[in-house]
Amino acid sequence: AQSVTQLGSHVSVSEGALVLLRCNYSSSVPPYLFWYVQYPNQGLQLLLKYTTGATLVKGINGFEAEFKKSETSFHLTKPSAHMSDAAEYFCAVMNYGGSQGNLIFGKGTKLSVKP
């Protein structure tokens, strides 16, 4: 069965600092992995996805993530945080059927950006 674990429910960075949000996955098959962002009082928006091919995936708003099979990780990074990046971020893995639905989400990491 597929699952994701997000390390750290809250991360705080200063504006201009590196953003690193951690996600580890478990999958019995080659995974499809996703990062979503949720701004306050809004729905989830797709940031980026990894399916096959290049392991470094670039997304919207300057975010990128690297798929590392040996480490079963898919960490999200951004070189320089902006105040507008403050939001909650969810890592997800595609589940192949079963009762958990097609996407299994982590518990989320809330990112705060200090001026």
Next chain:
Amino acid sequence: DSGVTQTPKHLITATGQRVTLRCSPRSGDLSVYWYQQSLDQGLQFLIQYYNGEERAKGNILERFSAQQFPDLHSELNLSSLELGDSALYFCASSGGGGSFYGYTFGSGTRLTVV
């Protein structure tokens, strides 16, 4: 605007009541998914429909039911409401039969049970 429309945006109702949440998927998407988001449980998958048929079921209570209509819009019915049902309910849609390209989420319905 994501293209997935959920109504209403906010709903306040009393315990024991029944409510219906509505979702119109993005144009061309055949799959609709319902999720419940609460502070303690996170994002919980409830149910998926594909082109009118139930495809997958998650932790959906027996008091909850859903359906997808021929025009592909979906409704989530919540009955005998309890305080613990207060949450954000999201609908998402995807093309084809799966989530290969990820979901498109609506902005949610915030349900408050008092």
